[in-house]
Amino acid sequence: MTTRVAPEAGRRETRSVCPYCGTGCGVILEHDDTHVFAVRGDPCHPANFGALCTKGRALAATIDKERLTSPQRRANRHAPLERVSWDAALGEAASRFAALIAEHGPEACAFYVSGQLSTEDYYVANKLAKGLIGTNHIDTNSRLCMASAVSGYKASLGQDSVPGCYEDLELADVILIAGANPAFAHPVLFRRIEAARTRKPRPFVITVDPRRTATAAASDLHVALNPGTDVAFFHGIVHILLRDGRVDRRFIGEHTEGFAALHDLVYDYAPRRVADLCGIPVEVLEHAAAIWGRARAATSLWCQGLNQSSHGTDKNRALINLHLVTGQIGRPGAGPFSLTGQPNAMGGREVGGMPQLLPGHREIANDADRAEIAALWGIPALNPTPGLTAVPLFSALAEGRIKAVWIACTNPVVSLPETQLVEAALAAASFVVVQEAFHPTETAAFADLLLPAASFAERDAVVTNSERRISLMRQAVRPPGEALPDWQIFQDFAHALGSALDATPVARVAGETHAARARRLFAFSTHRQVFDEYKACTAGRDLDITGLEWRHLESGPRQWPYPQGASDGQARLYTDHVFATANGRARLAAVRYQPVAEPVSAAYPWHLITGRLRDQWHTMSRTGLSAKLFAHAPEALLSVHPRDAASLGIRDGDLVTVESRRGAATVRAHAHEEVAPGTVFLPMHFGARFSAHAAANVLTDAHARDPVSNQPELKHAAVVVRKAALPWPGMVMRLLEPGLWEAARALLPELPYGALARHDSPLGEVLVLRLAFAERPHEEWARRLATLFRFHDGEAVGYQDSRGVSKQVLVRDDRLCGACLLGDDGTGPWLLDLLLAGADVGAWRHHLVAPVVPAAATPPRGRLVCQCRAVSEQDIRQSIQAGALTVAAVGARCGAGTECGSCRPEIAALLSEGSTQPADTLKPIPPVAGL
Numbered sequence: 001m002t003t004r005v006a007p008e009a010g011r012r013e014t015r016s017v018c019p020y021c022g023t024g025c026g027v028i029l030e031h032d033d034t035h036v037f038a039v040r041g042d043p044c045h046p047a048n049f050g051a052l053c054t055k056g057r058a059l060a061a062t063i064d065k066e067r068l069t070s071p072q073r074r075a076n077r078h079a080p081l082e083r084v085s086w087d088a089a090l091g092e093a094a095s096r097f098a099a100l101i102a103e104h105g106p107e108a109c110a111f112y113v114s115g116q117l118s119t120e121d122y123y124v125a126n127k128l129a130k131g132l133i134g135t136n137h138i139d140t141n142s143r144l145c146m147a148s149a150v151s152g153y154k155a156s157l158g159q160d161s162v163p164g165c166y167e168d169l170e171l172a173d174v175i176l177i178a179g180a181n182p183a184f185a186h187p188v189l190f191r192r193i194e195a196a197r198t199r200k201p202r203p204f205v206i207t208v209d210p211r212r213t214a215t216a217a218a219s220d221l222h223v224a225l226n227p228g229t230d231v232a233f234f235h236g237i238v239h240i241l242l243r244d245g246r247v248d249r250r251f252i253g254e255h256t257e258g259f260a261a262l263h264d265l266v267y268d269y270a271p272r273r274v275a276d277l278c279g280i281p282v283e284v285l286e287h288a289a290a291i292w293g294r295a296r297a298a299t300s301l302w303c304q305g306l307n308q309s310s311h312g313t314d315k316n317r318a319l320i321n322l323h324l325v326t327g328q329i330g331r332p333g334a335g336p337f338s339l340t341g342q343p344n345a346m347g348g349r350e351v352g353g354m355p356q357l358l359p360g361h362r363e364i365a366n367d368a369d370r371a372e373i374a375a376l377w378g379i380p381a382l383n384p385t386p387g388l389t390a391v392p393l394f395s396a397l398a399e400g401r402i403k404a405v406w407i408a409c410t411n412p413v414v415s416l417p418e419t420q421l422v423e424a425a426l427a428a429a430s431f432v433v434v435q436e437a438f439h440p441t442e443t444a445a446f447a448d449l450l451l452p453a454a455s456f457a458e459r460d461a462v463v464t465n466s467e468r469r470i471s472l473m474r475q476a477v478r479p480p481g482e483a484l485p486d487w488q489i490f491q492d493f494a495h496a497l498g499s500a501l502d503a504t505p506v507a508r509v510a511g512e513t514h515a516a517r518a519r520r521l522f523a524f525s526t527h528r529q530v531f532d533e534y535k536a537c538t539a540g541r542d543l544d545i546t547g548l549e550w551r552h553l554e555s556g557p558r559q560w561p562y563p564q565g566a567s568d569g570q571a572r573l574y575t576d577h578v579f580a581t582a583n584g585r586a587r588l589a590a591v592r593y594q595p596v597a598e599p600v601s602a603a604y605p606w607h608l609i610t611g612r613l614r615d616q617w618h619t620m621s622r623t624g625l626s627a628k629l630f631a632h633a634p635e636a637l638l639s640v641h642p643r644d645a646a647s648l649g650i651r652d653g654d655l656v657t658v659e660s661r662r663g664a665a666t667v668r669a670h671a672h673e674e675v676a677p678g679t680v681f682l683p684m685h686f687g688a689r690f691s692a693h694a695a696a697n698v699l700t701d702a703h704a705r706d707p708v709s710n711q712p713e714l715k716h717a718a719v720v721v722r723k724a725a726l727p728w729p730g731m732v733m734r735l736l737e738p739g740l741w742e743a744a745r746a747l748l749p750e751l752p753y754g755a756l757a758r759h760d761s762p763l764g765e766v767l768v769l770r771l772a773f774a775e776r777p778h779e780e781w782a783r784r785l786a787t788l789f790r791f792h793d794g795e796a797v798g799y800q801d802s803r804g805v806s807k808q809v810l811v812r813d814d815r816l817c818g819a820c821l822l823g824d825d826g827t828g829p830w831l832l833d834l835l836l837a838g839a840d841v842g843a844w845r846h847h848l849v850a851p852v853v854p855a856a857a858t859p860p861r862g863r864l865v866c867q868c869r870a871v872s873e874q875d876i877r878q879s880i881q882a883g884a885l886t887v888a889a890v891g892a893r894c895g896a897g898t899e900c901g902s903c904r905p906e907i908a909a910l911l912s913e914g915s916t917q918p919a920d921t922l923k924p925i926p927p928v929a930g931l
Helices: 086-104 119-133 147-157 187-196 230-243 249-255 259-266 271-278 282-293 312-326 345-350 367-377 390-399 419-428 486-502 514-521 527-537 550-555 642-648 740-750 779-788 828-837 842-847 873-881 887-894 904-912
Strands: 012-017 026-031 036-041 072-074 081-083 109-113 138-140 174-178 204-208 221-223 298-302 335-338 404-408 431-436 449-452 461-464 469-473 606-611 637-640 655-659 664-671 679-683 716-723 728-735 753-759 766-773 795-800 806-812 815-822 864-866
Touching: 012 469, 072 086, 086 109, 086 404, 086 431, 086 449, 086 486, 109 119, 109 390, 119 138, 119 345, 119 367, 119 461, 119 486, 119 514, 119 527, 138 390, 147 312, 147 335, 174 282, 174 312, 204 282, 221 282, 230 259, 230 271, 230 282, 230 312, 249 312, 259 312, 271 282, 282 312, 298 312, 312 335, 345 461, 367 527, 390 404, 390 419, 461 527, 469 550, 486 514, 637 642, 637 655, 642 664, 642 716, 728 828, 740 753, 740 766, 740 779, 766 828, 779 795, 779 806, 779 815, 815 828, 864 873, 864 904, 873 887, 873 904, 887 904
Parallel strands: 109 138, 109 404, 174 204, 174 298, 204 221, 298 335, 404 431, 431 449, 606 679, 637 664
Antiparallel strands: 012 026, 026 036, 072 081, 072 449, 461 469, 606 716, 637 679, 655 664, 655 716, 728 766, 728 815, 753 766, 795 806, 806 815
């Protein structure tokens, strides 16, 4: 728990919610109404009880940087941005949208929004699209995260309602984690699991993942199955449970349907066949089934590894089957728990912010649902045809069927699959509006109009986390410049659009002018009025919050449902085992295993899997602004099994090209046994702002999508890997000064390889640009880099030798302020350590441009594992060699893992290196009370 710290004089504290993952951690912002100085965990918030991960702890450093502060427009796509007033910006947007609606109809317009928007933002955007314009083409980047979880819950349990709560992680005696790495993606939740495992009896943790992630390394059993074989694995467990009589026949008979079909299906999933399909020892499958079958209370957690699949709905349903055949649902410690990736992905689903939904978990295709919302909004009818989901939406934009798109709080040029198609779609669009807090982003480069939005600390709002808990996001500081809350921007546009439509031949509705209708539909003065209108949509629904008053939220977060007459929210759903289906029974799913959409072949023989890093989030629009968050992973690395690396002639640190049928990326190789032979792993965060050619989603397939959820298979592609023909490395490191970061970013597109990062030092932030060339760079490159990064602004010393190594250093007052190396003489890491330390280099002055590191120099520290205490991997290894054989002992010796705890799983993985048990050496099944 974070220690209570009193604010300094003149500063105040405001409680809010972290804007990152769906854990929904409470935060306390220390500020002076203008600037946020510090962020710490809120000990009173029931999601995190004061804990924060590395990303949350670094929030204060990201709030003021690279902000969009005024509306900007381009006269044409190739023109520079120019500042305009809000009236001019919204007037132009309204006239362009109105003209397109008049000529092509309302479905010529689309919206693509975000799980980072608040519930109020989502509600107003949804009402704008579906209620005023009449287009159902509004989707969200949550399509890329949770769509298959939504369809899985609805198909199996009848409604999109997460049945469990975080407390179940502490009450379960078995936790199954499938296709998720909460140690990195949801670190605070993983801290709760770690804490539960210090008690006796402790929960047995099973992780199902092709990669030996930090989560898998910390688990009792790691099932390293082949990519995409999850359905076969889950069916194999059901087969064994049936064989051994470990199913709950009474629960199945009284509370489910479809058992006969599932029974017949899983007969074909015998252990040996499943083990062969999954690529695991049969003993591992049998062990996992025995653990689950003997559980008193079993909870499952899953995330993108199941969802981001061309068969994601089937994977969700097959996992939910495990709960239904054993009655592991609706009671403490038991239930299928989907982890959401964004802070308000749940809230977006609640208000109907998807093309097939309406507020209150209603369906556009349902006549009664449409009639209810039309009556609430005071309009005659709603468009009955569901709109296009994310990938088809951008395809329609490319084909001209959709003419204009409004993108809010998301960066699809990096996050959508086959991003080159997204770029082509935006280039072909008649009109592109990007509404953002941060600038620049990769998507903003295609905008005709940029609108500045307030960020999380600058507005009041409501968000819902993964356990259905609604929290207040409170304003601490004023938005910068002219930035506004997103809901207000949508409302102001609605008013402008109403007036613009009155100047077109678009027919009025019931004699009401478009302007009058817009003012009536969007008459919100505060976000609370928006929330109250949304709350009325929930009456009688599974997520009913009509009993939730504002005073309840002001006193603390509350879970839904919270109907009239309730004294509190409901922690768990389906406690009576009556499900949200027509007959009250949950539906067992007899779905067949299907392989990944793109199998490996002789031409593309490797499985590429993608995922997240610990200290970055999504496309780095926010985390990329924090120097601290680059220390753990300053560039994209492709994890390759050492055996594969050797067969390719690749050494750790070499540059490699990864190519799929759609595109190629160039990244640095990391030879590591976290991946199995034949599989490689690439993080998904790095777009063109930080890397020249490392974007993972140029490799993924936009056409591989789940047929039910339309969620893309972002997790897998078939690729070929080869050593990159870039033998001439380079490195620029420079104390960051105004204009240098922008200069480095502008240089990236020219480079065959370039990776841009920022780091902390006692002298200020440091820019680090790693680059590489196919041929020996001419002297002109050295001069250009020296000029671009101002190496003449101080005492500059240069060096060049016959090997083609060129080196320049910049010193001021005996402090190293910069270095530029072209060619490799092995001194780069040492010079970077000197620069990041801010040390006096007077004693080393004559060695700074020498071709070797001086013998007396301290060896380079390498990457940081513990950000909070600045402890490197090398420091931890030295502690282990000195006899620290537990995570606690390592912490006592070097401090790693003693603050936020996000690095503890990695410390545990370092401790376990070289001592991995063989597959047939399994931890024993724990005793379970009552058995």
